[in-house]
Amino acid sequence: MKKTYNINEKGYYGEFGGAYIPEMLYPNVEELRQNYLKIMAEPSFQEEFNALLKDYVGRPSPLYFAKRLSEKYNTKIYLKREDLNHTGAHKINNTIGQILMAKRLGKNRIIAETGAGQHGVATATVCALMGIECIVYMGEIDIARQAPNVARMKMLGATVVPALSGSRTLKDATNEAIRDWINNPVDTHYIIGSVVGPHPYPDMVAKFQAVVSEEIKRQLLEKEGTEDPTYLVACVGGGSNAAGTYYHYLDNEAVNIIAVEAAGLGVDSGESAATSVLGKEGIIHGSKTLLMQTHDGQITEPYSISAGLDYPGVGPMHANLYKTGRAEFIAITDDDAMKAGLDLCKLEGIIPAIESSHALAVFEHKIFKPDDIVVLNLSGRGDKDLQNYIDYFKL
Amino acid sequence: MNRINQKLEEDKKLLSIYFTAGYPNINDTVSVIENLEKSGVDMIEIGLPFSDPLADGPTIQSSSTKALHNGMTSERLFEQLKDVRKTVSIPLIIMGYFNPMLQYGVEEFCKKCQEVGIDGLIIPDLPVDVYNDNYKSIFEKYGLINVFLITPQTSEERIRFIDSISKGFIYMVSSASVTGSQSGFGAIQTNYFERIAEMKLKNPQIVGFGISNNETFTQATKHAKGAIIGSAFVKHLTTNGVDNIEDFVNTIL
Ligand SMILES: Cc1ncc(COP(=O)(O)O)c(C=O)c1O
Numbered sequence: 001m002k003k004t005y006n007i008n009e010k011g012y013y014g015e016f017g018g019a020y021i022p023e024m025l026y027p028n029v030e031e032l033r034q035n036y037l038k039i040m041a042e043p044s045f046q047e048e049f050n051a052l053l054k055d056y057v058g059r060p061s062p063l064y065f066a067k068r069l070s071e072k073y074n075t076k077i078y079l080k081r082e083d084l085n086h087t088g089a090h091k092i093n094n095t096i097g098q099i100l101m102a103k104r105l106g107k108n109r110i111i112a113e114t115g116a117g118q119h120g121v122a123t124a125t126v127c128a129l130m131g132i133e134c135i136v137y138m139g140e141i142d143i144a145r146q147a148p149n150v151a152r153m154k155m156l157g158a159t160v161v162p163a164l165s166g167s168r169t170l171k172d173a174t175n176e177a178i179r180d181w182i183n184n185p186v187d188t189h190y191i192i193g194s195v196v197g198p199h200p201y202p203d204m205v206a207k208f209q210a211v212v213s214e215e216i217k218r219q220l221l222e223k224e225g226t227e228d229p230t231y232l233v234a235c236v237g238g239g240s241n242a243a244g245t246y247y248h249y250l251d252n253e254a255v256n257i258i259a260v261e262a263a264g265l266g267v268d269s270g271e272s273a274a275t276s277v278l279g280k281e282g283i284i285h286g287s288k289t290l291l292m293q294t295h296d297g298q299i300t301e302p303y304s305i306s307a308g309l310d311y312p313g314v315g316p317m318h319a320n321l322y323k324t325g326r327a328e329f330i331a332i333t334d335d336d337a338m339k340a341g342l343d344l345c346k347l348e349g350i351i352p353a354i355e356s357s358h359a360l361a362v363f364e365h366k367i368f369k370p371d372d373i374v375v376l377n378l379s380g381r382g383d384k385d386l387q388n389y390i391d392y393f394k395l
Numbered sequence: 396m397n398r399i400n401q402k403l404e405e406d407k408k409l410l411s412i413y414f415t416a417g418y419p420n421i422n423d424t425v426s427v428i429e430n431l432e433k434s435g436v437d438m439i440e441i442g443l444p445f446s447d448p449l450a451d452g453p454t455i456q457s458s459s460t461k462a463l464h465n466g467m468t469s470e471r472l473f474e475q476l477k478d479v480r481k482t483v484s485i486p487l488i489i490m491g492y493f494n495p496m497l498q499y500g501v502e503e504f505c506k507k508c509q510e511v512g513i514d515g516l517i518i519p520d521l522p523v524d525v526y527n528d529n530y531k532s533i534f535e536k537y538g539l540i541n542v543f544l545i546t547p548q549t550s551e552e553r554i555r556f557i558d559s560i561s562k563g564f565i566y567m568v569s570s571a572s573v574t575g576s577q578s579g580f581g582a583i584q585t586n587y588f589e590r591i592a593e594m595k596l597k598n599p600q601i602v603g604f605g606i607s608n609n610e611t612f613t614q615a616t617k618h619a620k621g622a623i624i625g626s627a628f629v630k631h632l633t634t635n636g637v638d639n640i641e642d643f644v645n646t647i648l
Binding site for chain 1: 445446447448449450452453456457460463468469470492493494495496497498499519520521522523525543544545546548549550553568571572573576
């Protein structure tokens with residue numbers, strides 16, 4: 001069999017993935033597993049998905065040649081402008097796909113988890129669009145630090161339920177969403193926000209985000225006469241914008257892959273979210289992957305200034321890219337990310353999300369050649385992070 | 396013969412109690428076990444606490460958080476249980492999530508279980524097929540019975556399959572829920588209990604989730620071999636500590 005970095009028929013990327021779920025979740029997850037590929041292949045699904053991506057999300061997102069940034073680093077930098085999507089990030093690609101999936105599965109109640117609130121907003125948005133009930137679980141601590149997104153979700157008609165257990169952040173919100181699904185096994189679909197969770201979620205979310213690399217190929221061919229960049233760069237929280245960026249290039253090893261994780265205050269500081277370096281193989285939210293944990297197998301709480309990168313695990317696709325060496329993993333600190341973010345504002349007139357700023361910081365950490373073509377996923381815009389930027393730069 | 400199988404042969408309805416190891420205090424584990432046996436409990440599920448217990452409601456989760464805070468670990472639990480078989484003879488089962496076992500090393504974990512006298516394991520997030528393909532031989536080598544769950548949503552075909560690979564009893568989750576979220580059984584549960592009874596499975600069934608008093612225990616064991624109480628007992632421990640365990644058990648039986 002041909003070697004692939006994509007998922008195998010058992011739901012694994014190499015040794016990572018699978019569905020380590022309690023029996024209570026089995027019927028839900030199995031129903032999805034048996035149907036998702038079939039549903040996605042239906043012409044009517046494709047048609048509706050593509051139409052919404054075009055007219056509602058605003059796709060294709062531009063592939064923008066960042067001239068001044070390229071001059072500064074003496075290389076060719078293209079930004080894939082996911083920040084220009086409706087709701088301000090790549091997250092909507094997935095929620096559009098999943099809401100259409102939920103409808104075809106006959107579900108009339110949607111649940112989601114959110115950390116920073118980006119995925120929560122993207123989910124509340126598509127639920128409003130379809131007139132479906134939406135419940136978003138969010139850690140109590142995150143609710144306090146992401147007030148504008150909480151308000152957005154409420155305006156969009158969603159119910160935001162605080163996760164009061166454990167560390168009261170993203171991982172606990174995910175636990176609460178999973179518990180809700182256990183308690184509501186028939187009418188509810190769980191829209192997971194990244195390429196994490198039990199199979200088939202990582203694959204399904206990657207396939208919905210794959211539109212990103214599909215467009216990159218086309219757009220780059222037009223601009224550079226080749227579909228293949230020298231490097232692809234994306235930040236990795238759970239890994240969905242990265243999975244979308246890499247998807248159509250996974251098995252094309254002429255294209256180098258760079259995954260950027262959040263180092264927080266520094267990889268060895270004890271306040272970090274650099275899962276590949278600090279994590280060990282284990283099971284989180286139903287997936288075998290790399291995760292940050294104690295010696296005894298208790299999941300630990302990560303830290304990053306960016307709420308969207310603040311997850312103790314990483315999607316199984318990325319665990320495999322790390323383990324096999326297919327991707328180069330770079331960890332970027334809060335400080336370096338914030339500087340790179342401000343730099344982009346000044347050089348290109350674009351205010352990036354702090355998650356995306358982590359990806360942008362690679363140019364200070366790695367020297368690219370003048371004729372390298374570097375395509376970087378600018379996964380989101382910085383509006384949601386304004387307070388963070390204000391506090392950090394004393395604006 | 397494994398103590399679980401022996402116990403299942405007794406001509407009575409079985410009461411099994413779950414509690415979280417290292418809760419309320421780190422060194423309460425063995426004294427809870429001893430008191431439960433003295434009070435007439437038939438079987439005990441020792442909860443190995445986990446930071447992210449997906450299948451559990453707030454009561455068991457907060458007891459787990461407290462136990463971890465108290466310093467409970469897999470290693471510590473095995474140390475505490477080192478001499479438990481000198482005083483306790485009823486079946487002991489460890490219930491825990493898979494990640495801590497994976498980090499301990501599945502084989503090493505099973506070996507330790509056998510050394511201290513554990514009879515079986517309940518691991519909600521270790522799927523049946525993964526167990527069958529990768530871990531069955533290890534569990535069997537150390538004489539451990541792995542207990543699988545079924546729920547009202549489990550298909551008949553899958554129940555038959557689970558029955559075919561089970562070696563002790565089947566853990567029948569009473570409703571589509573996490574632990575501790577039910578109060579009382581309605582027609583849906585009664586129908587489900589009857590449906591399963593009519594399947595005439597090879598393995599006896601023990602009902603768990605939502606059992607908190609004599610009424611629910613009696614309802615659950617009308618057809619099933621026994622019932623498991625978790626959250627209600629953990630709540631008792633929260634209020635009373637290790638005292639008066641017998642009073643709690645007396646309210647059930
Ligand atoms: C703008 C943006 N980028 C990246 C991420 C990280 O998620 P993922 O790794 O799934 O792309 C988030 C998550 O909230 C985000 O909002």
